[in-house]
Ligand SMILES: Nc1ncnc2c1ncn2[C@@H]1O[C@H](COP(=O)(O)OP(=O)(O)OP(=O)(O)O)[C@@H](O)[C@H]1O
């Protein structure tokens with residue numbers, strides 16, 4: 038069978054929309070299926086290396102360490118608890134992957150569970166050339182529109198970090214959280230530092246701030262995946278930073294609406310988009326909070342900070358944030374000693390407790406700054422607290438899904 042023009046063009050057309058990602062990857066457990074899918078990929082002008090011997094567990098292993106393809110085929114034959122393995126796969130996959138599962142069990146219950154887990158199709162072995170080719174064609178939308186399933190529509194989480202007052206440690210939380218998610222939880226993370234004059238987050242990660250953010254916010258129509266690929270700075274394999282360090286004499290007037298297309302593109306490519314949203318630019322902060330899945334408010338044990346946390350609450354309450362989660366992070370715990378507002382008073386005034394506490398530990402902060410490395414990259418009370426915060430985001434430790442301002 039020779040490749041049809043339509044099929045080849047469709048497959049090539051995917052390239053521009055997926056900078057840096059393979060178009061197709063298959064993990065097949067037996068030689069016969071591997072041979073058939075290799076035949077299909079050669080007809081699509083894709084490399085043989087797109088077909089790997091292995092099953093879903095190998096796919097999980099490989100995709101945890103590298104980029105995800107646009108379309109994925111995985112074998113679950115002989116795998117214990119295949120549905121939970123598919124859920125695990127969904128966790129490690131980047132947003133926007135379409136998945137076809139191959140297996141040896143002809144079981145309607147299994148099929149339904151797999152579809153509910155977000156896959157596009159389930160094919161029972163023995164695989165034939167026609168079955169495999171039709172499935173792959175469907176993935177690429179050659180013969181009919183590609184199945185748009187929960188998994189392929191999966192979007193990254195946007196998390197904005199807002200300081201209740203200046204210097205409370207919002208950028209420290211944003212940069213370290215992003216670093217932790219990328220380096221300890223193996224997620225692809227974009228860190229956007231909206232504080233365009235200072236590029237503090239970039240500094241904490243020891244990458245040059247560049248100028249990509251200003252350009253992205255001033256010319257939103259130019260923002261696409263390739264633009265971001267060029268403008269974002271890398272801190273290791275998984276963390277990409279979008280920041281600026283503009284001259285102080287320049288007056289910047291970024292349009293808050295420009296944040297929408299930027300975040301829309303980023304959340305298609307990254308598991309997490311962490312936004313340092315300084316309160317100095319009210320509109321930008323508001324726009325970031327509105328588009329976030331989680332807003333983190335960082336406060337400390339001072340009266341000013343608690344007062345402004347309450348005011349921020351009023352501010353965010355003006356919009357419908359019911360689909361969003363707000364996490365309160367109390368930073369610099371213990372800094373003011375006996376003069377700091379104690380936890381009981383703090384919770385009474387706020388009407389709720391805080392979810393995460395970060396101890397005041399100047400030695401870690403200074404060591405990190407001197408070494409040009411984030412605090413989270415070494416053991417310290419601050420990095421332990423950041424790990425707890427990362428768990429909160431993953432929903433593992435969150436005690437309530439009720440927005441904190443709804444507490445009475
Ligand atoms: N838990 C902590 N213990 C000790 N020092 C800390 C802690 N958290 C932050 N710091 C230090 O406090 C300083 C201010 O932190 P950071 O820049 O993160 O605050 P910010 O809220 O982003 O400030 P700004 O309002 O200027 O944006 C930094 O020097 C940082 O290292």
Ligand SMILES: [Mg+2]
Nearest residue numbers: 207208232237
């Ligand atoms: Mg800051």
